[in-house]
Amino acid sequence: MIQQANLSIIANFSDALPVGICIIDREMTIIFWNRTLAGWSGRSGEEMIGLNLLDLYPDLNTHAFRTRIHSVLDGGPPAVFSSQLHKTFIPCTQSDGTLRVQQTSVIGYPGGDPDHPCAMIIIEDVTELDREIRSVRRMKDQALLEVQERKRAEEALEKLNVKLNLLSSVTRHDILNKIMVIDGFLGFAEEMATDPTQAEYLAHVRAAAMVIQNILVFNRQYEQLGIEEPTWFAIDSLIEAIDTEERLPIRLACDGISIYCDPMLEKVFYNLYDNALRHAEGATRIEITCQPSSSGLRIVWEDDGTGVPEDEKEEIFKRGFGKNTGMGLFLVREILAITGITITETGEEGKGARFEISVPEGAYRIGNPA
Amino acid sequence: MSTILIIDDSSFQRTLIRKTLTNEQFTCIEADNGRLGLEMAERESPDAIIVDLLMPDLNGIEFLQAIQEKGITIPVIVLTSDIQDATRDLCLKLGARSFLNKPLRPDDLIPAIRKVLEPSGDI
Amino acid sequence: MEIAPQDLDGIRELVNIGVGKGAGILSEMTGSTIELTIPEVSIYTPDEFGQLASQIGTERYSAISLDFRGAFSGMAYSIIPADSAHILIDAITGEEPSDNGAERPFTSIHAETLKEIGNILINGVMGSITNVLKSQLTYSLPSYCEADIPSLIQKVGQEHREAILLAETHMFIRNLNIEGKILMIMGSASFEILVERMREISRDSEA
Structure with missing residues (x-):
């Protein structure tokens, strides 16, 4: 009951x-x-x-x-x-x-x-829940599959990259050896040359050989780009490391500022300095200042030389531009770009060159040098 | 009166079995591992053996193999917590006369003992 | 209360019977024979367990909890380490076992499966204890969580956290080692009742 x-x-x-x-x-x-x-x-x-x-x-x-x-x-x-x-x-x-x-x-x-x-x-x-779980599981399986495929592709690329680097380094080494041979024999030929036309031809050969050598040196540097993890660099230490030999003094006002960049950053400042020595006719000094702004940090590098003509302000960053290797400023821009840093030329022709380097938020710090 | 050898590593379990058997006027002897059980089986010649499977120092399966090898024909009842059919089949194949699961149920154990003690039950 | 070796022996036997029953069901579900080992049983006060817990470490386990009330009250957990849980899931769902079991994350699907596996093991053990001791208890529905052992103990109300019974078992399924722990956390009064009940049965038996 x-x-x-x-x-x-x-x-x-x-x-x-x-x-x-x-x-x-x-x-x-x-x-x-x-x-x-x-x-x-x-x-x-x-x-x-x-x-x-x-x-x-x-x-x-x-x-x-x-x-x-x-x-x-x-x-x-x-x-x-x-x-x-x-x-x-x-x-x-x-x-x-x-x-x-x-x-x-x-x-x-x-x-x-x-x-x-x-x-x-x-x-x-729990039919509905089961359906949802299954659909999520399918999506997850698909995503996992894609990740695995991408991993495999990345591994394949990495292997290919190693091979290419090896090939490029071996080739570079062999060519540089041959250039040394050319250089040596050119020296003998130049000594023996009595005919001015012949001497002029030999000078052309030497110049071409030097261009080849420079291209290979650049090639070696460019290959290093992005290989090592970016890290923090104190600007003042990098600038102090440039050996000016009192040719063109540098005035720096970036105390305690560090930026996050590819380890090739030292080449950036070295190239900018080398660039001033070669092209800034009549320059007496270089001034470097750092100004934090709302969008990040602006580093200004300026000299009081002849400056860059208006129509060349972008051209100078292109590969192959210029009177020397044509690689310096191209490399500078590439190194900085790895951590999102940009560089532009904003000076006035006749008053000097002015390079503005914009470092994004998070890629610089003040008072805490690395 | 029949003598039953109880082989189980748990004294708690041996006590429960002993009580069940002595209530029915059986005499009990005990061993707490398979090796000692094997020695007692040879020495005391009990009328039947109740053996656990999971034991240190010669487990129940090894005990069954050992008495088979030695040609001992005392009937053996396995009393184990392992309820798997595969385990039951293995024990019966190794000559066990009965396979019972723990917890001990007197209503299962006593008839099983009586059955193996029947003269016709002997192999 | 003083725990004698015979008390531990009795508890171990009850756990053994329960795990055997659980393993029998799991064996049927997996279609594979499960090899069992003798469980190791130990009893701690919360202080002692604190020391042990620092040795066990803070590994996260899949735990299925069951609250019980009656002649003795407390909380029981069936605890499975991640790698063992994956072996069990693979065996039951028929998937190929993978190498990096411990690193695979659990999903809600696994949680459901583990809840049932833990339920089978813990019911085996609780059933064996209540059957032999002839005690009637009432239970909560089992619930699933992932936590380290100290956190599991902390989840139990203070008054039910005076005696901790830890049983560790190993099962081998297709030669793969599955480790499982049963944790029963009780108030000291409940624990005394459990032990006293077991002693009574032994004494009755001696009579």
């Missing part, structure tokens, strides 16, 4: 719940089947009560299932059945023909007769 009364209370609230609820006795006979479960299974409570769960759903009739349900009936802890390991507990076909994915808990049913233990099976519909 108590059991019947309790069942009717359960019926009242469980019919309003969005979960399937079934109560079985020790013999696995169904004594309660709620409305949700009736809707899912297409079998009404009246139809199901009194039938044996294992006869109706033979998939449950395995030793593992039976043992676990029996331990609940014996007063043991709740048993949970994950949707990932058992798609369904009580198979219920949906209108599209697929099975409802279920997550199930089996708990001791406290409302029954203590001499006749029962278990309550609570089934949640």
Whole structure:
């Protein structure tokens, strides 16, 4: 009687719940089947009560299932059945023909007769969640696959790069050796040359050989670009390291400022200095100032020489421009660009050259030299 | 009265078995590992042996192999916490006469003992 | 209370029976035979466990918790280290085991699977204890979390945190070692009841 009364209370609230609820006795006979479960299974409570769960759903009739349900009936802890390991507990076909994915808990049913233990099976519909999980898993698998492919491609590129560097270094070495041979024999030839036309031709040969040598030297430097991780450099130490030999004094006002750059940064200042020596006719000094601004740090490098003509302000940064190797300022811009630093020429022709180096936020610091 | 050798490393378990058996007027002798159990089986010639599987120093499987090799024909009942069918099959193949699972249920153990003690039950 | 070697022996046997039952179910689910070892059981006060926990380290485990109330009350955890958890998941879902188990992250899918695995093991052990001691308990639904062992202990209410029972077991599935721990955290009164109940059964037996 108590059991019947309790069942009717359960019926009242469980019919309003969005979960399937079934109560079985020790013999696995169904004594309660709620409305949700009736809707899912297409079998009404009246139809199901009194039938044996294992006869109706033979998939449950395995030793593992039976043992676990029996331990609940014996007063043991709740048993949970994950949707990932058992798609369904009580198979219920949906209108599209697929099975409802279920997550199930089996708990001791406290409302029954203590001499006749029962278990309550609570089934949640996790079809939608399962679909989402599967879709996320597919996306993750796809992303992982892409990452693996990219990793493989990167490894292949790295190997190729090593080969190319090796080839380039061997070739460079061999050519430089041959240039030394040319240089030596040119020296003999120049000494022996009495004809001015012949001497002029030899001078052309020497100039061409020197250009080849310079290209190879640049090539070696350019290859080093980006190989090592960028790091912090104090500007004053780098400038102090330039050997001016008192040809063109440098005035520096960048105390305690460091910038984050490729380790080839020293070549930047060296090249700018070399550039001034070669091209800034009549210059008496170089001034370097640092000004923090809203967008970062501006380093200004200026001399009081002849300056750069308006139509050459961009050209000077192109590879092959100029009277010497044509590599200096090109390399300067490339080195700085690795950590997002830009360089432009903003001086006025006739008053001197002015290079503005813009360092972005985060790539410079003041008062904390590296 | 029949004498039963109980081989189990747990004194708790041996006590439970002993109580069950003495209630039924069996005499019990005990060993807490397989090696000692094997010696007692040879020396005392009990009427039946109840053996656990998971034990230090000669486990239950090794014990079954050893008595088979020695030609000892005392009936053996395995009483173990291992409920796997594969384990049961292996024990029966190694000559165990009965395979029972822990926890000990007197209603299973006593009939099993009586069965192996029946004269026709002897191999 | 003073714990005698026989008490530990009894607890070890009950854990052993429970793990055996759990392993039997897992064996059926994986279709592979599971080789078992004798569990190691130890009992600590929270202070002692603090020292042990510093040796265990702060490894994160998958833990399934079960709150129990009745003749004795407390919290039980089934704890599986990450690499063991991955072996189990692979064995049950039929996936090929991978080498870097410990480094693979857990997803919600794994959590669901582990919840069921932990539920099977812990139910085996709790079932074995209550069956033999003939005690009726009520339980919460199991829940899943990932944490280190000291945090798991901290989760239990102060009054239920006076005795800590740690059982360590190893199972071998297709020759792969699966390590599992069962942690039962109880108030000292509950723990005394558990031990006393076990002693009574032994005494009855002696009678």
